Amino acid sequence: MATVAGCTPHGRSSRTQRPHLSKMERVIVSMQDPDQGVKMRSQRLLITAIPHAVAGRDVVEWLVQKFCISEEEALHLGTLLAQHGYIYPLHESRDLTLRPDETPYRFQTPYFWTSTLWPAAELDYAIYLAKKNIQKQGALVDYEKEHYTQLHKKINHAWDLVVMQAREQLRAAKQRRKGDRLVISCQEQTYWLVNRPPPGVPNILEQGPERGSYNSSRVQMSSDFYKCEIERFRKALGRNRVKSSVCLEAYLKFSSQHGPHDPILSGCLPSNPWITDDVTYWAMNAPKVAAPTKLRVERWSFSFRELLDDPVGRGHFMDFLQKEFSAENLSFWEACEELRFGGQAQVPALVDAVYQQFLAPGAARWVNIDSRTMEWTLEGMRQPHRYVLDAAQLHIYMLMKKDSYPRFLKSDIYKGLLEEAVIPLETKRRAFPFLRKPLHSSPSPVLQSTPEEPAVTSTPAGGNGKQ
């Protein structure tokens, strides 16, 4: 069988035989044992008799005996063998299943065994279809005709070879006895039934997504390999480890704190927009909304990061700091964020502006940084880049976190916010089901394009979500 031309022409060993196929091969070979193998009988045709036919029942019996398994399991195993093409039925040759009765089967020749080492190539399939075309005078099955035309387009350059080989292979086959010719053509047909299954039949060689890269790359067990392994393990020993009790504690705390805030775990009020088509939830939790919900305000007390990340929270924090006359800290922090995430071209100008406004001695909004950090910053500012103010920013951040933030949480502003915060009411379920709004995800474009038909989902029926 030809490899895909040009792909891996003469280098092998990138493919390995899949383990289940090797196992099946071993089973088949052990069936061939003259003493302990399966009972063979002869298939009688009108004139010729072809040996080595096996009844389905005998196969199942042999499997039960050999592996000491139940009959059901043996039947399943036998069906797997048939589906992978190691055994093929002699009467309904397109139906590759094992029947535990007198239906005769025969073994596939090792050349045509299903293998991932030698995947079936398009050129071979084309030659097979051409041969079949000649034999059947053009009367191919539908899907085969389709494949034929597709292949003619795909490997058009090799079509001369296809036709030549097809003719010659048929002529070579004619040199054999009648019975042998029959057997070989059945074998080939089974091979292609397995490797190019007809529509509706599942492809056995398909791997599911979880099987993925099974190909175990063979590693040479040399001294280099072991040296690398030793080095790797030594580095692994030196890594910092955190006790799992500590990790899990933090994890538990996080989960219990954020549990009531999770819309999936604790439901969301007023209602889940994906279910009821009511977008109030999103409107009420928009980034900049005048009246934040209670859950949101509570979340600001979890950590300083939460407070700063929320635009509404940051705004209120800024108000608080202005009352305390330390708003320049937050402004400085925001300016540093802008520097870090802003455009590269603005970096030098911005660094200068920040310095002039916040860091220079006698600046308008001078921030209090310790001397060492100030030294580092000044040195870094000779060649400004976007991370040059990181140290100062971190200092101010920790200052706010340790100092201003706890005071904010205890302040009247925050307490007032908590009291004012809104708890949205859950939407009432309509008592009568036929008045409930129909559940559609979004108006279908088909409906919208025909304006004379009433749009089904444009307005909610009744004030479901409104309080």
Next chain:
Amino acid sequence: MAREECKALLDALNKTTACYHHLVLTVGGSADTQDLREELQKTRQKARELAVATGARLTVALRDRGLATEERAEFERLWVAFSGCLDLLEADMQRSLTLGAAFPLHAPRRPLVRTGVAGGSSAVAARALSARSLRHEAEGDFDVADLPELEREVLQVGKMIDDMEMKVNVPRWSVQARQAAGAELLSGASAGASSAGGISVQERPGPCDPSKALAATVFSAVLLVAVALALCVAKLS
């Protein structure tokens, strides 16, 4: 002319490759014998000789700069068919190597798979070698001695393919095949008609040749008897 020569050589190589493929199909099966291995060896030797000859001719023709475009296109077509044929041959040789190693004949560690193919394949090999019949001179452990030889030959063929790719640069996709879809049905009708009756993939039994002759004589005898009876009846009445 060079083109006819190349075509003839390519046809011969094609025939030998097809016969080799047909022989390799039965390795490991119930018809696997020392004779088969010997036939394989002779066939592949012939195939290799043909390949070398064809390759040399084609390389010479394609490296000739002063070639007309349509002649060049013709030679490129032949080249693509030739390299495809060589790929098939190499793959079949590799398969026969692995299968031959997996199913040794001398000390049968593995019993051969009973596939139902029982007859000899000497006719196929004879066709490949364009000989009338084949003499088998294999000793008892031919397959053991043959395996390393086969391995070497596989590598040689691989090297030959690589060399040819280096020497001649023919992009495969630019070649337009001359045969249209379904071309095998047209002039292959002679090969088709005779085999259509014989080979069918359903197990519908068809008469084989001596039996066909027998049936024909029986039928003609019955016909003669019927005609004689009718004459008698006519004479009597």
